[in-house]
Amino acid sequence: MTLAAFTMMIMLGGLVGVPAAAESAPTVTAGSTLRITEAADGKPMILEATPDNVQPMRLSAASRAAASLNIPIHHYNICAGNNTCVENSVLKDRAKNLVAFFKATDDPWFISLNEVCRKDFADLSARTGSAGTMVVSLRQNKNDCGGDLFGSAILHPGGVKLDGIAEFLPSRDDELDCTTDECRAMLCLKLQTYAGVMTVCTTHLENESEWAMPQAAEYLWIATAYAAGQPKVLAGDFNLTPEQLRDPDAAPAFYTGMRDLVIESSETMPTWTDHDDDPATWPVPATPRGHIDYIWVDRRGGSIAKAAYCENEALASDHCYTSGSWLYTPPSK
Known part of the structure; x- marks a missing residue:
């Protein structure tokens, strides 16, 4: 299958049927310049990455002349705590390969x-040729990052x-110290x-609904106020x-004014076993369950909602x- 044909398959049917080609996704050919902004009082730390090989987006004349612009948007969790990415680095490598592969296609x-x-984050900025910004939610993640910075990011090619x-969201524990503890x-x-x-x-909310609900509300309110009427x-x-x-x-009126680009029946979270306590259970097939990841x-x-792509081999x-x-x-159109 040609790259053009595969790209068309993605556009029409979502990110499905990805072959082992994801294993040969573009590798890093140049580094990224990383700038760290220390947190102001009560604010998260911010990192900004600018790749040496930045690849500015170019729209065709036909796309610019069209009545509407087709804007693909992606979202992915690179490495969850249960995966123990430090011990099983192939998990992160495979996840990063998917990001680079889908960026290219x-x-x-x-x-x-x-x-x-x-x-x-710096590696993906370089591999995708995309500038990006990262917000730090945990300064020393020993489980996944070998004690390094951990959080969420946006690449914006x-x-x-x-x-x-960048803002911290309401916490389940008023005693949390965001300089040492994980704060959403x-x-x-x-x-x-x-x-x-x-x-x-972007955000990553608590894994208990009683806390995720107020965080989701705060996320929407802050983002809406910040956008000030601009598309968001x-x-x-x-x-x-x-x-x-x-x-x-x-x-x-929770999120009723927005549309999710992920097909609602699409389950976005595979089942998993506790890799920390029983590493022999890794890898396991991914059986999707639950819809918890969104692109609002x-x-x-209009929109083209797509099904989530879930790997059925190594997680x-x-x-x-x-x-x-x-x-x-x-x-203006």
């Missing part, structure tokens, strides 16, 4: 990453960063794109089902790779 404008280590904000955080970037200025956000994207691992996000008793976009224009993550396309019409 689907040409996304924005890639949201959760559960990513500093070195892997489809836009140039103008501004950004969100990141929003304002990007200059072919569609005008857009706001793109809110991606991330919410650890909440679609039914929970629509619960009017928990949060009125404003209800402007790359305890999540499936999610994507979709926003058919957005800029105000």
